[in-house]
Amino acid sequence: MSVSETASVHAGLPRILQVRTKILKKNDELAREMRAGFAAAGVRVVNVVSSPGAGKTELLTETLRQLRDRGAAVAAIVGDLETDNDARRLAASGAPVRQIMTHGLCHLEADMVQAELAAWEAEGLAVAGLQTLLIENVGNLVCPTSWDLGESLRVVLMSVTEGEDKPLKYPGLFNTADLVVITKIDLAEACRFDRAAALAAIEQVRPGVSVLETSAITGQGLDRWLAAVQ
């Protein structure tokens, strides 16, 4: 069909609207605003992402406990599809914790975090008075990639039990990491964990990124980790 025939069918040439807009623009803009607010208030916000079972909750519970022992004002938000089990685990540290139940959504979005912060404020907790806010994302190595939560540090966890090539399987997410933490390092020997292979895989998808090794059980590596999130 020629252009003129098309025109006669549609009684007028088709119009092209040039949009060139990011599809997640709304989230990006809110996250940018939130990041500016956190920075102005001096709140360090850490978005922790990993596969389910990599040890996010265990590490963050220990993190909250130790930072509180040091006198730091800390709090945490945790996302899961269902249950508030993780919030209860994290709250055992004594820190304020809020659970987001996503009911099927596989990641957290900036407005969900914003709503929890507002709920805290309504309860009398001054978010601007926090030193560190930990956000435990939904266990997922795909979708959290694209959703900025306004964090100042994005941490991707991988445990020694889940295979050294995880970064190669999920390059998109690992590529957005500001810091990679290898967890459950106390199990390294039992799992025949190949450290060199894991580091090489991380380097392939995020050249130059810092890598820490931790065990929330033995406390190995926690000093450097705490320094990174404080």
Place this chain on the structure above:
Amino acid sequence: MVEAEVAAAGGGRVEAVQLRIGQLAGVHEAALRFAFEQAREGSVAEQATLCITDLPVAVFCPRCDRIVELPQITPLACPACRQPTGDIRQGQELELESIELSEVGT
């Protein structure tokens, strides 16, 4: 998003929606097309074709001092000189590029 853009442009029927999707955007084309089929029902884009421009990953190589496209997502290293580089210049896009409209009732 498409409905808002079309309304802002004075309405019309959407003939095509053009997206730009980078290979690192975490979007699977078949899944996106499936979702689009569901989402367009009953909307101004009910008859619309979904056009997707797939953007390969491109990085800046500091050693070669130029932007190079990668044949695959990993390793993030210059395909010419093997220098690892995380300086991504293309491949993370998830953008609505354009909307093709015809007039309503024709």
